[in-house]
């Protein structure tokens with residue numbers, strides 16, 4: 001079959017979220033890690049030095065050094081973050097919603113135990129309080145120890161770190177946050193409810209009037225069905241939700257999507273983004289990238305309907 005007969009969003013094999021991986025020794029004595037994106041392809045990196053392997057109450061955690069990407073955090077076989085390319089994901093999941101809000105003072109981050117979202121959020125001086133709700137304390141502890149360039153802002157006095165389920169936390173808060181960012185693992189196990197209608201409803205109630213919601217919404221290349229389901233579900237609660245894209249080299253397909261929505265109704269992507277605060281230098285996000293990221297290729301528009 002010619003490859004171009006097969007649209008990205010209908011892989012030949014199963015389209016499970018990427019969760020299988022392999023750590024293998026080569027004959028030369030090197031250790032290679034592969035995250036499979038489908039039964040037939042994946043990303044492989046050489047693990048120079050294993051820093052940690054273990055199991056928390058929620059997931060398998062592996063941390064290792066790589067030559068090209070720096071230190072890499074892997075949860076349940078899926079690469080979460082690397083020192084080399086984390087700036088793309090964290091700048092895009094944070095600065096797009098924060099620059100879409102006129103005055104974000106109280107920010108909630110659900111998941112995000114590596115601390116990258118907190119670091120980027122604190123670059124906005126109008127932010128008075130950041131609440132990080134991460135279900136797995138081991139992710140926070142290991143990130144503090146092994147990923148200081150990412151987790152280094154978790155000790156800031158404006159930050160409250162809570163180790164609990166984000167679903168329960170959000171249900172118990174009303175009109176409390178100007179921006180909610182959901183930086184979660186793939187939508188399986190404890191992260192699955194974060195992409196369902198009751199959670200989106202609770203998040204809308206937890207937002208103050210005019211509040212902005214953003215979340216990662218899977219990749220269009222290997223997780224197209226998951227992306228489509230999230231897009232359809234979020235629109236039941238936030239009818240004008242919009243999606244945007246960023247290139248993350250270590251994520252499946254190299255391309256990742258995010259959703260942005262507003263409690264006020266009209267999706268803020270149509271508004272001109274506020275400029276970044278003076279003196280804040282980013283490596284991926286710019287106001288032009290902000291606007292351009294919402295321009296979706298036709299196959300991605302087809303996925304989200």
Ligand code: SAM
Pocket residue numbers: 058075079080081089110111112113114116133134135136139164165166167183184185190191192194216
């Ligand atoms: N920035 C990286 C990315 O998106 O791939 C890292 C994401 S961060 C490590 C994802 C975190 O979400 C994990 O540490 C996981 O424990 C957390 N998480 C998953 N489900 C959650 C829930 N229901 N409540 C709070 N945190 C949750």
